[in-house]
Amino acid sequence: MLRIGLVLLAVLAAAPTAAALGPEDEARLDGLFAGLMETHHIPGAVLMVVEDGRVVLSKGYGVADLETRSPVDPQATLFRVASISKLFVATAVMQQVELGRLDLDADVNGYLESFQLEPTYDQPVTLRHLLTHTGGFDDRFLRTAEPLERTPTPLGEYLARDMPPRVMPPGKTISYSNHGYALAGYLVERVSGVPFAEYVRREILMPLGMHRSSFGIPTPLPATLARPYVWRAGRHVELGYDRLLDFPAGDLVTCGADLARFLLAHLDGGRFGTARILPEARIEEMHRQQVTMAEGLAGWSLGFSVVDRPPLPARAHGGSWRGFGSHAVIVPERNLGWFVSTNHDFHPAFFDALRRGLWETLVPGPRPEPPLPSPDFAERAGDYVGSYVANRRVRSTVLKLGELLFEMDLSLDETGALVLAPAGGGGEPLRLVETGPDRFVAAQGWPRAAFARGADGRVTQLFVESRVLDRLPAWRSPRNQVLIALVAALLFLSTLLGWGLGAVARALAGAEPSPVRLRSRVLGSVASAILLVFLALVATLAGDPDIWDLMIELPLAFRVTVWLPLAALPLALALPLELFRGFQGKVPLARLHYGLLTLAVALVVVGAFAWNAVPWKT
Secondary structure, three states, X not given: OHHHHHHHHHHHHOOOOOOOOXXXXXXXXXXXXXXXXXXXXXXXXXXXEEEOOEEEEEEEEEEEEOOOOEEOOOOOOEEEOHHHHHHHHHHHHHHXXXXXXXXXXXXXXXXXXXXXXXXXXXXXXXXXXXXXXXXXXXXXOOOOEEOOOOOOOOHHHHHHHHOOOEOOOOOOOOOOOHHHHHHHHHHHHHHHOOOHHHHHHHHHXXXXXXXXXXXXXXXXXXXXXXXXXXXXXXXXXXXXXXXEOOHHHOOEEEOHHHHHHHHXXXXXXXEEOOEEOOOHHHHXXXXXXXXXXXXXXXXXXXXXXXXXXXXXXEEEEEEEEOOEEEEEEEEHHHOEEEEEEEOEOOOHHHHHHHHHHHHHHHOOOOOOOOOOOOOOHHXXXXXXXXXXXXXXXXXXXXXXXXXXXXXXXXXXXXXXXXXXXXXXXXXXXXXXXXXXXXEEEOHHHOOEEEEEEOOXXXXXXXXXXXXXXXXXXXXXXXXXXXXXXHHHHHHHHHHHHHHHHHHHHHHHHOOOOOOEOHHHHHHHHHHHHHHHHHHHHHHHHHXXXXXXXXXXXXXXXXXXHXXXXXXXXXHHHHHHHXXXXXXOOOOHHHHHHHHHHHHHHHHHHHHHXXXXXXXXXX
């Protein structure tokens, strides 16, 4: 009876109360959601605001299911909050640190039995590295999810088989890692002797009264689970559900009211009502910034991203997975927090505008004046402009090809500021003004940016707060790689058409045979046909909007496609010989064409290997 009473007290303590926000503030937020949801085709959303130990605003907007038109209910509608799950991993780790079973600075291999992290670098990977995204792992998305009807794969079995390789020394570079957090969750499982999902249920969800929440989608599907959508080709498309194999990093299912309890516990030093999930000192350690890429920039705490947006610092985390997008924020100095979740693929434009509106409404205060560009900055801009890609990217599987879609272009605008924008267009450009040597800031004093230089003095990386971008030489630019592929495709197509039409024309006119010998033409034609099909299929895959399906399995067509460069490899080796002996008479134009064809075949085959478009990388 005592336990039941304590749980009831905890639930009542977090029950919605009269909004502490003024009516004008609430009306402004209602208008903000209505306008942005209509503009960006968001079916439903939930908003929870907590302050001074209580829920001050609890709102559902739109519908959880477009077919039934059931409205979003903050108390009941379930959302997949994706990477917000990592906050529960970090909290669970700190519980085990408090019990003395885990050490934040010990080599994680000491806790592992069935597998070990490879000794790529002298420095060991620690839990502190895992929780601050500085473990140095490659990224991985291919086969990180499975259908719900499949028998669940045990976490340890999955990590032993598919833990990404280490590609950077630990502790040096912030590179967001789902698998790093999945490994941290597995360590909790190892030392507690309880499966991770069950551990979190017992030690975090139940004490906080989060009775509707769980890791993994419950089966059968609850009627209160929101349907996931994306707006595509002028209509909403339902995306369905899956199960994450690295599930501690992103498979929490929860409702607005439940997540509000978690935020309240973090704002009250680990306490919620009569329950306590962590001592206050451990909560403070979790919230303290642990790493940064440059002095004065925001970095990561243990679980939370640090946000130094004026006028007050905050801690935050977002989440994005198959038809759901979420964002959670706490502002400890104001004892304030909020949570937003939608049943639409994470929409950057929607969340960027929403974050601004929420911040301006909930955290009023003075903002710095936008800085003015230096009159002579154009003389130094050449040090910085160029192509950049996110340091968090796939390097070791065929999904490395995704890098071709996410190049960032840093250019100088007419006012003397740097502008960072996606090379292919879309997205909101970020305008940066110089404030000191290799230091920049955007309007209103946030975000801030800094550049790193190599031993030769050249710029190698751009840091936008905790986001790390690597600068690429011109030959590595995805845009230039795509241009090479397009030129090669045109050459392959013109070769096939030219030789074919030429043969027909000569036959009809009774002219002499082609100066290119038959064997050489056959080799060149077969190579052109194989690689033209290869490039066309790769381009089709890149344009496929069902990106989430790649997390489960590559399409059969693409698993066949990656064999084509191997089939063309012998031809690529034979063509240079034909360049010297495959011609009749002095025919410089024919030799020039054949030389360009030989070069194009070699570049595409080598490029396929460089971009992991080969069977053993799938």
